[in-house]
Amino acid sequence: MSINPALIASGGDSLREAFGKTLSSLADEFPRLVVLDADIAGGTGVHHLRKSHPERVVQFGIAEQNMMAAAGGMAAVGLLPIVTTFAVFCLRGLEQARLSLAYARRNAKIVASHPGLDVGPDGGSAQALEDIAAFRAIPGMTVISPADATETALATRAILEFEGPVYMRTGRSPAPRIFGDEHKFEIGKGQVLRDGRDVTIIACGVEVSRALTAWETLKAEGIRARVVNMPTIKPIDAGLIRKCAKETGAIVTAEDHNIHGGLGSAVAEVLAASVPCPVEFVGVRDTFGASGEPEELAEHFGISAPFIVDAARRALKRKKK
Numbered sequence: 001m002s003i004n005p006a007l008i009a010s011g012g013d014s015l016r017e018a019f020g021k022t023l024s025s026l027a028d029e030f031p032r033l034v035v036l037d038a039d040i041a042g043g044t045g046v047h048h049l050r051k052s053h054p055e056r057v058v059q060f061g062i063a064e065q066n067m068m069a070a071a072g073g074m075a076a077v078g079l080l081p082i083v084t085t086f087a088v089f090c091l092r093g094l095e096q097a098r099l100s101l102a103y104a105r106r107n108a109k110i111v112a113s114h115p116g117l118d119v120g121p122d123g124g125s126a127q128a129l130e131d132i133a134a135f136r137a138i139p140g141m142t143v144i145s146p147a148d149a150t151e152t153a154l155a156t157r158a159i160l161e162f163e164g165p166v167y168m169r170t171g172r173s174p175a176p177r178i179f180g181d182e183h184k185f186e187i188g189k190g191q192v193l194r195d196g197r198d199v200t201i202i203a204c205g206v207e208v209s210r211a212l213t214a215w216e217t218l219k220a221e222g223i224r225a226r227v228v229n230m231p232t233i234k235p236i237d238a239g240l241i242r243k244c245a246k247e248t249g250a251i252v253t254a255e256d257h258n259i260h261g262g263l264g265s266a267v268a269e270v271l272a273a274s275v276p277c278p279v280e281f282v283g284v285r286d287t288f289g290a291s292g293e294p295e296e297l298a299e300h301f302g303i304s305a306p307f308i309v310d311a312a313r314r315a316l317k318r319k320k321k
Contacts, residue, residue, distance in 0.1 A: 015171035018149035020045025072100030087128035116256030127289035133261025147208035196224035278318035
């Protein structure tokens, strides 16, 4: 059974809703699928599965560490568990994710909603700006951050078919639809969304839409930017990164995450070992978040489209020097 993104991802859907709708649509195809909930199904999209297949949802209450460990046990006996909660609460269960899932090489998935500044009014204590860094550092853990609801639907199927532990971000807020029904998603692969030879902007998650907005501004200035969607942060598409560095000579990374340890760091690691070039990092600059609407916070913390434009100008200037 294939996914029809048009049915899963209506215009402006949040990533968490697309995830929940996809789970519900795929439950019969994956009979071993079971979802672990930490008393937060309404906030993760799991309420769709709870309504269609209530027997597939196991309620753990507010006990994320127990939930992570139990997922390892479920996977050990042949089930396909998906741990769901907010990204910041996944950090609470990091040790169990490391030992019970990754170290034990269990086929379990972690899907985290409310990552980064996208959490908005809930404030800095609820905004996970270090989750990609934390899970990327765990050996054997695959890390994914889709860009819109369509890609989230496709990525959900992909992680169910993939063998091994996965950490995937979704999102709280309505997201602009970037991709059409023909979009393809493959773990470990990025895609060029706009071509150009002056500078490359590599983005993930909500920053992909902002990168496309930045592309429009740069185009009006006569700067030919290349925009790359990089939904898999680990394993990252090193071949595409090297190709872009060779062809454009300057890179900008953009993420709703701390500049330390996330997408920018993963890209820089590839370039340092192969094609060194000017790199500018757009992300939260090693600080906690604050309460506000997501777009206001993006402006305040320097990750909105105008900051991507400025970073592209700086990278281009460094390249010319």
